[in-house]
Amino acid sequence: MAGTGPTLRVEGLRTHFFTNDGIVKAVDDVSFAVDRGQTLGLVGESGCGKTVTGFSVLGLVDPPGRVTDGRILFNGEDLLTAGEERLRSLRGNRIAMIFQDPMMTLNPVLRIETQMVETVLAHQDVDRDTARQMARDAMGKVGIPSPDERLHAYPHQFSGGMRQRVAIAIAFINKPDLIIADEPTTALDVTIQGQILFEAQKLCRETGTALIWITHDLAVVAGLANHICVMYAGRIVEEGRLDDVLDWPIHPYTRGLLNSVPSQKKSGERLEQIPGMTPSPLNLPPGCAFKTRCPRADHVCDAEPELREAVPGRRIRCFHPHTQGTP
Amino acid sequence: MTPMIETRGLSKRFVKRLDLAAKIAERLGADVREEVVSAVDRVDMTVAEGEAVGLVGESGCGKSTLGRMIAGILPPTEGRILFRGVDVATMDEREGKKAALQVQMIFQDPFASLNPRMRVEDIIGEAPVIHGIVAPRDKADYVEEVMRRVGLDPDYRRRYPHQFSGGQRQRIGIARALAVKPEFLVCDEAIAALDVSIQAQILNLFMDLKEALNLTYLFISHDLGVVKHISDRVVIMYLGRVVEVADTEKLFAAPNHPYTRALLNEVPRLDLRRRNYQPVVGEIPSPLDPPSGCHFHPRCPHATRRCREEAPVLKEIAPGRLSACHLNDGT
Numbered sequence: 001m002a003g004t005g006p007t008l009r010v011e012g013l014r015t016h017f018f019t020n021d022g023i024v025k026a027v028d029d030v031s032f033a034v035d036r037g038q039t040l041g042l043v044g045e046s047g048c049g050k051t052v053t054g055f056s057v058l059g060l061v062d063p064p065g066r067v068t069d070g071r072i073l074f075n076g077e078d079l080l081t082a083g084e085e086r087l088r089s090l091r092g093n094r095i096a097m098i099f100q101d102p103m104m105t106l107n108p109v110l111r112i113e114t115q116m117v118e119t120v121l122a123h124q125d126v127d128r129d130t131a132r133q134m135a136r137d138a139m140g141k142v143g144i145p146s147p148d149e150r151l152h153a154y155p156h157q158f159s160g161g162m163r164q165r166v167a168i169a170i171a172f173i174n175k176p177d178l179i180i181a182d183e184p185t186t187a188l189d190v191t192i193q194g195q196i197l198f199e200a201q202k203l204c205r206e207t208g209t210a211l212i213w214i215t216h217d218l219a220v221v222a223g224l225a226n227h228i229c230v231m232y233a234g235r236i237v238e239e240g241r242l243d244d245v246l247d248w249p250i251h252p253y254t255r256g257l258l259n260s261v262p263s264q265k266k267s268g269e270r271l272e273q274i275p276g277m278t279p280s281p282l283n284l285p286p287g288c289a290f291k292t293r294c295p296r297a298d299h300v301c302d303a304e305p306e307l308r309e310a311v312p313g314r315r316i317r318c319f320h321p322h323t324q325g326t327p
Numbered sequence: 328m329t330p331m332i333e334t335r336g337l338s339k340r341f342v343k344r345l346d347l348a349a350k351i352a353e354r355l356g357a358d359v360r361e362e363v364v365s366a367v368d369r370v371d372m373t374v375a376e377g378e379a380v381g382l383v384g385e386s387g388c389g390k391s392t393l394g395r396m397i398a399g400i401l402p403p404t405e406g407r408i409l410f411r412g413v414d415v416a417t418m419d420e421r422e423g424k425k426a427a428l429q430v431q432m433i434f435q436d437p438f439a440s441l442n443p444r445m446r447v448e449d450i451i452g453e454a455p456v457i458h459g460i461v462a463p464r465d466k467a468d469y470v471e472e473v474m475r476r477v478g479l480d481p482d483y484r485r486r487y488p489h490q491f492s493g494g495q496r497q498r499i500g501i502a503r504a505l506a507v508k509p510e511f512l513v514c515d516e517a518i519a520a521l522d523v524s525i526q527a528q529i530l531n532l533f534m535d536l537k538e539a540l541n542l543t544y545l546f547i548s549h550d551l552g553v554v555k556h557i558s559d560r561v562v563i564m565y566l567g568r569v570v571e572v573a574d575t576e577k578l579f580a581a582p583n584h585p586y587t588r589a590l591l592n593e594v595p596r597l598d599l600r601r602r603n604y605q606p607v608v609g610e611i612p613s614p615l616d617p618p619s620g621c622h623f624h625p626r627c628p629h630a631t632r633r634c635r636e637e638a639p640v641l642k643e644i645a646p647g648r649l650s651a652c653h654l655n656d657g658t
Binding site: 045046159161162189190191192193194195197198201216217218219220222223224225226242243246256257258259260261262263267268270271272273274275277278 | 385386492494495522523524525526527528530531534549551552553555556557575576589590592593594595596597598599600601602603604605606607610611
């Protein structure tokens, strides 16, 4: 099934919301690709469009939102022209999503077993017993003790971390080619987050599943991803190999974001903060959306910067990048 | 020197009382009991003047309950809280009010902690007028001064909370706390709900205020990176008990308690790339039914029989360093 190309290639994606107050360009010309067995970190702050990007890939954008332009190539097949029936056969099967709140995945009135068996039977031609066996195996793989008993439980009988594991087990049960994980550990405690990251990492290595990890937490991405896209106000502002971007951020926003993380500096020193706040998506400044908060902005930034390769392997959207000088 | 805040054997238990049906069932011989959660279990800790103490732990460990008791908005079940060496329970009304004003709290949720029907000038200005810190006719000037201090534009003083962003709302919450001229701030996950770039702004504000007003902080957080940055000393809690206390630098350099070690190990770090996660096993136990002995023993790789049977006490293992672990007794 998998061709020679990347598992997922998104080209020039635009998802706009046509609200009464105006058009919100939640995703505006976003392009990226993920290969088999690779992990892409999609990083940004609230309202930057990272979640809508994930929803767009799965065809889950509801009105007033609409994908207005671009291509989403999954194993070479354009999902935007695929039609609802084809998408339904792919979702939960070849492409799965893990949400921040596991109760988005789980039905509160059905036993875990019913939900997992259903996921298998909807997509695979196997009998109920085989499906049950697969559910048991999947539960074991995400580290849930005594899976036989736990399969008969309802979601409310699990803790938050356990629920997220079940959601991950359901995502992995049909061995998908691509998983989109939207802040799956943000609501969890540190030790539980470590467990979830461990399971996700292990399963992707074993099955060769491509992973898109959407998060605001750069440190989580650092431990997980190969490649990183930083988003701001609906656009990718910097994209490249993880080590390159974290060691030498070129875009002023990426640099500001990294400097905002406390562990980067010595204790008690002032953090280099980014002034101001994210502009309203209804009212973006013309030109570069970051210019109102950027220390390097000048009149050139009134024009819109194109995504370009500033140094080999690194694409940025900026007129005044940090390509010279120290990292 | 007398510490600014000291707690002695401070406990808080939440009891779910039996309802009528359960009481009848009990009379008839059914095995029903009141459910008791020991949210905070005999905690001794001190915060010295001018110090920033970080209080760290996972959800349900009792850190917020402890913070609320210290801030005086939740009565303790047992134990004492001393403010500048004086037990707050023995103070008369005037002294008590004065001490209560000195300790202010900043909450996690900048949306839920501000009254949506009050204007910013009243949110900030109400308390200082009532407590006689400013005369009513000077209120407008005073509010302006406090707003400037926390980085808010005084032109917005007639607005309502919903007209502000999350970061600005948190600044309003800080301004409200500062308006009564406190000496001590309890910050309960005060930046957890904010975006990374806004977190840095608020952290900087906390550090600036500490210097300018000589404030003392109890900084409650689950985020070790933040705590490391702002605290002089760290207190680690697990299921209602304090398991380790140490200077920030020493704690991060050489954690003693196995739980602290596990916690530090799990923290995602920018400099650790594509690491192999080695998570601690197991869930956080339910506080309704905590494990016997040392609460951490079911998840601890070094647990012995003694850990299962006997709760370890918090002991000094080096000057200024406390840890509650049997392993420190040597084998």
